[in-house]
Amino acid sequence: MFSRYKKQPAAQPVETATAPQAAAPAATAEKKAPTANAVARRPVQKKAAEVAVSDKDRKRKERLGEIKIELHRELLENLNLAALESAGESELRAEISAIASEILETRNIVLNREDRTQLNKELYDEVTGLGPLETLLQDDSVNDILVNGPQQIFIERFGKLELSDVTFKDEKHLMRIIDKIVSAVGRRVDESNPYVDARLADGSRFNAMVPPIAVDGSLVSIRKFKKDKLGIDDLVNFGAFTEEMAAYLQAAVSTRLNIIVSGGTGSGKTTTLNALSSFIDDAERILTIEDTAELQLQQTHVGRMESRPPNVEGKGEVSPRDCLKNALRMRPDRIIVGETRGAEVIDMLQAMNTGHDGSMTTIHANSARDGISRLENMIAMAGIEMPIKAVRSQISSAVNLIVQASRLQDGSRRMTSITEITGMEGDVISMQEIFKFQRVGLTPDNKIIGHFTATGVRSHYSERFRLWGFDLPPSIYEPTTV
Numbered sequence: 399m400f401s402r403y404k405k406q407p408a409a410q411p412v413e414t415a416t417a418p419q420a421a422a423p424a425a426t427a428e429k430k431a432p433t434a435n436a437v438a439r440r441p442v443q444k445k446a447a448e449v450a451v452s453d454k455d456r457k458r459k460e461r462l463g464e465i466k467i468e469l470h471r472e473l474l475e476n477l478n479l480a481a482l483e484s485a486g487e488s489e490l491r492a493e494i495s496a497i498a499s500e501i502l503e504t505r506n507i508v509l510n511r512e513d514r515t516q517l518n519k520e521l522y523d524e525v526t527g528l529g530p531l532e533t534l535l536q537d538d539s540v541n542d543i544l545v546n547g548p549q550q551i552f553i554e555r556f557g558k559l560e561l562s563d564v565t566f567k568d569e570k571h572l573m574r575i576i577d578k579i580v581s582a583v584g585r586r587v588d589e590s591n592p593y594v595d596a597r598l599a600d601g602s603r604f605n606a607m608v609p610p611i612a613v614d615g616s617l618v619s620i621r622k623f624k625k626d627k628l629g630i631d632d633l634v635n636f637g638a639f640t641e642e643m644a645a646y647l648q649a650a651v652s653t654r655l656n657i658i659v660s661g662g663t664g665s666g667k668t669t670t671l672n673a674l675s676s677f678i679d680d681a682e683r684i685l686t687i688e689d690t691a692e693l694q695l696q697q698t699h700v701g702r703m704e705s706r707p708p709n710v711e712g713k714g715e716v717s718p719r720d721c722l723k724n725a726l727r728m729r730p731d732r733i734i735v736g737e738t739r740g741a742e743v744i745d746m747l748q749a750m751n752t753g754h755d756g757s758m759t760t761i762h763a764n765s766a767r768d769g770i771s772r773l774e775n776m777i778a779m780a781g782i783e784m785p786i787k788a789v790r791s792q793i794s795s796a797v798n799l800i801v802q803a804s805r806l807q808d809g810s811r812r813m814t815s816i817t818e819i820t821g822m823e824g825d826v827i828s829m830q831e832i833f834k835f836q837r838v839g840l841t842p843d844n845k846i847i848g849h850f851t852a853t854g855v856r857s858h859y860s861e862r863f864r865l866w867g868f869d870l871p872p873s874i875y876e877p878t879t880v
C-alpha cells in the first residue's frame with residue numbers, strides 16, 4: 399500500500415497534462431517538436447510532496463510494526479496498569495524495555511540495537527501516548543498533522559504539506575488512538591457520532607471523523623499548539639508584515655478600533671489575532687471566547703471562555719453566542735472572539751457598536767470585500783430580517799479595520815492587506831486599503847517575489863491616532879518604491 403507514494407525511478411517519464419491517451423506511446427509524445435506558435439501547457443505539478451523510503455527501510459518498518467503490535471498486546475497483559483499511573487518516565491521506560499526484551503527472547507527474535515531502541519520508544523508512545531502520532535506531536539517543526547486513513551499521514555512544515563513516513567498498523571490501530579483521545583475528554587466517537595472535536599493534553603486542536611462517513615478510513619486533523627506563539631517581532635522578522643504596518647496596527651489596537659482578521663483556512667488568523675492582542679494595555683479587562691482555547695494573551699486580566707458542543711444526547715450545548723451574551727454582562731473592556739462563523743455575529747456587531755469598542759475577531763474570507771459579504775450572509779442566516787442597507791450600515795459602523803491574512807502558494811504566510819472601513823456611500827460600504835503586499839513574480843523555484851507597500855492613502859483614523867498619542871509620521875503612508 400505504502401509503495402503508492404514511493405518516488406518513481408528517475409528514468410520514468412513524468413506524466414503531463416498534455417500526455418496523449420494511454421494507448422499512444424509516450425515516446426511519440428516526447429518527439430513532437432514544438433512549433434514556433436505552439437502554446438505548450440506546463441506539466442501538472444504533483445500537488446503533494448512524496449517521501450523517499452527505500453525498500454529496505456520499508457521492510458524494516460513493517461517487520462518492526464508487526465513485532466510492535468504483538469509486543470504491545472503482551473505488554474498490556476503483563477503490565478500492571480494501576481502501578482503504571484504512578485510510575486515515573488524513566489522507571490516506565492526501563493520496565494517496558496525489560497518486558498520487551500523478555501518477550502523477544504522467548505520468541506527468539508533478534509533485533510539490532512537501533513531497532514530495539516526504536517521499538518522501545520514506539521512501545522512507550524503506544525502505552526502512554528498517542529502511538530505513531532507522538533513523534534509528530536513532539537516535532538516542533540510540524541504545524542499540522544492530517545491523517546487520511548491509517549496509511550497516509552500528511553504534515554505541514556514551513557507552510558507546505560508533505561507526506562510523513564509515519565503510519566498506523568491498520569484502521570483498528572488508528573481508531574484505538576482516536577478513542578484514547580476522545581475518551582480522555584469525556585466524548586465518544588462511533589458510527590452514530592461519527593465526528594468529534596477535542597483538545598489534546600498539550601492544548602492542540604483535534605478533530606476526527608470516522609467511517610462510514612469517512613470513506614477510506616478515519617480522518618484526523620490536528621493543529622499543533624505552539625507553546626511560544628509568534629509575536630509581533632517574530633512576524634515582522636518572518637516577513638509576514640513590515641515594521642510600518644506593525645506601528646500602524648499598534649495605533650489601531652491602542653486607540654480601540656474594532657478589528658476583524660480575515661483569511662482562509664490555516665492562513666494565520668489566530669496567530670495574527672494573538673499578536674495584535676499584545677498591543678492591548680495591561681490594565682484592561684479582556685474576555686476571550688473560542689471553540690477551542692488557542693489564544694495566549696500576555697495580559698494579566700484575562701477571562702477565557704470555551705464554547706461547548708452538545709453532548710451525545712444532544713444536550714448541554716453552550717454556543718459561542720451564549721458565551722458572548724454572557725460576556726457582555728461581565729464588564730469587559732475588550733471582547734475577543736476566536737472566530738465568528740454563525741449567529742454570534744449579531745451580538746458581536748452590537749457589542750462593537752455599543753461601547754465595547756476595541757473588540758476583535760476572525761472570519762473566513764479571502765479579501766476585505768469578501769469578508770463584508772460573509773458578515774452579511776451570517777446575519778441573513780441567523781434569521782434576522784433587515785433591509786440590506788440597514789445591515790450594511792450596522793457593519794460599517796461596527797467594523798473599523800479588516801486585516802487580511804493569507805497563505806501564499808509558496809507556503810509563506812503574509813498580511814496581504816490592511817483595509818479601513820470608512821462609512822457608507824449610498825448602499826455600499828466604502829473602504830480604503832492602507833497597506834498591501836504587492837506581488838511581482840515568481841522565482842524559478844516557485845518562491846513569491848514581492849514587497850509590502852503603503853497605498854498612498856492616509857488613514858481615515860489619523861486624527862484619532864494623533865489625539866490618542868499615536869502620531870504616526872506621514873511617511874508611513876507613502877508607497878514603497880523598489
Ligand SMILES: Nc1ncnc2c1ncn2[C@@H]1O[C@H](COP(=O)(O)OP(=O)(O)OP(=O)(O)O)[C@@H](O)[C@H]1O
Pocket residue numbers: 541542621622624628633636638661662663664665666667668669670811812
Ligand atoms: N507568518 C507566519 N509565519 C510562519 N508560520 C505562521 C505564520 N502565521 C501563522 N503561522 C503558523 O501557521 C499555523 C496556522 O496558523 P493559525 O492557527 O494562526 O491559522 P488560522 O488561520 O487561525 O487557522 P484555522 O483556519 O485552522 O483556524 C500555525 O501553526 C502558526 O504557528
Ligand SMILES: [Mg+2]
Pocket residue numbers: 667668669
Ligand atoms: Mg484559527
